[in-house]
Amino acid sequence: MSAVYLPAFFVSLIDLLEDYYKFDAIPDTGHIQVHKTTVKISYPLATAYFLSFLLRIRKQVPAVKMAPSKGRSHDERFMGDASIDDLLTPEQIFTSLLFEQRSSKVIQDMRKTQNIYPVFEKRCAVLQCNSDCIEMDIAAVDTILTNSILYSKMGELICFQYLSKLSSNSDLTPQLEDYFLRGDGRNPFSQTAKEFVIEYQENRCFYCGQVLDNKNTDKKPRADHFIPWVFIKSSNIENLVYACNNCNSNKSNRLPTTSIFNNLLQRNVPKSKFWRKYPEEITKLDERIDRWIRNYYQASEQLSTGWKPDFIA
Ligand SMILES: [Zn+2]
Numbered sequence: 001m002s003a004v005y006l007p008a009f010f011v012s013l014i015d016l017l018e019d020y021y022k023f024d025a026i027p028d029t030g031h032i033q034v035h036k037t038t039v040k041i042s043y044p045l046a047t048a049y050f051l052s053f054l055l056r057i058r059k060q061v062p063a064v065k066m067a068p069s070k071g072r073s074h075d076e077r078f079m080g081d082a083s084i085d086d087l088l089t090p091e092q093i094f095t096s097l098l099f100e101q102r103s104s105k106v107i108q109d110m111r112k113t114q115n116i117y118p119v120f121e122k123r124c125a126v127l128q129c130n131s132d133c134i135e136m137d138i139a140a141v142d143t144i145l146t147n148s149i150l151y152s153k154m155g156e157l158i159c160f161q162y163l164s165k166l167s168s169n170s171d172l173t174p175q176l177e178d179y180f181l182r183g184d185g186r187n188p189f190s191q192t193a194k195e196f197v198i199e200y201q202e203n204r205c206f207y208c209g210q211v212l213d214n215k216n217t218d219k220k221p222r223a224d225h226f227i228p229w230v231f232i233k234s235s236n237i238e239n240l241v242y243a244c245n246n247c248n249s250n251k252s253n254r255l256p257t258t259s260i261f262n263n264l265l266q267r268n269v270p271k272s273k274f275w276r277k278y279p280e281e282i283t284k285l286d287e288r289i290d291r292w293i294r295n296y297y298q299a300s301e302q303l304s305t306g307w308k309p310d311f312i313a
Helices: 005-023 043-060 090-098 100-112 138-146 148-166 172-182 191-200 245-251 258-268 273-277 285-300
Strands: 032-034 038-042 127-129 133-137 221-225 240-244
Touching: 005 038, 005 043, 005 138, 005 148, 038 043, 038 138, 043 133, 133 138, 138 148, 148 172, 191 221, 191 240, 191 273, 221 245, 240 245, 258 285
Parallel strands: none
Antiparallel strands: 032 038, 038 133, 127 133, 221 240
């Protein structure tokens, strides 16, 4: 197993658990079973999340190398206990994951590495790969969910360090940085949505109202996930506002106050001026807005709330 796949797998597992616990988004088809002391996750479900995590990176930063190619040298520091599997290309790993015969082997290899993630002690097996499912201790699941933002960030940081080391082309580093550290690239807003929103806001920051300016670091326009990405994990236009760099970085993973939320809700209610002007057709808008409102309140139970800008221009 290449070193990058461990943290990548772990981050995808956190996504999976969060989705399950937050949204009940995974239909009960037996892919995830919660028992008194353990949580059992099927390989197809874990694999789907793992693949989607890897493919999102590939889609955003196509030139990135995910693993050393056969016979090439690689940086020893990032390759703890290397085996022949380290020399698979991402395509080979995807293919082997897609075709059942090796899928459990790839994940089961993680079994050998008890220390699947540095935050856990060596003797603590966070998960066990059984013949038919991944089994996790419910206490470990609780710990992971309580600290999910921290663990995800750490996992992403490890992926970032590894991948930028592996991809010697230094032009890629800023792209990887955007992807992993700023979170912009993981699931970007559509270009149409971005252009429309910035114009709708008359090129002003949604939060503090100052005029956005590409040439000024503090005032640089940033596409902002109103409900932070760490919670919402999607980039729909109803959750997009433009903010100045200052507000965007200051807000970070916090949730804006209810009164700021109400401002955005006014923009977002179906049949508003905003939607009448928007050039693309959006299906099931009512449902989407309802879900977005629910997400805001769900997020307020998980994230730090009450964020507002330092000053209003
Ligand atoms: Zn601002």
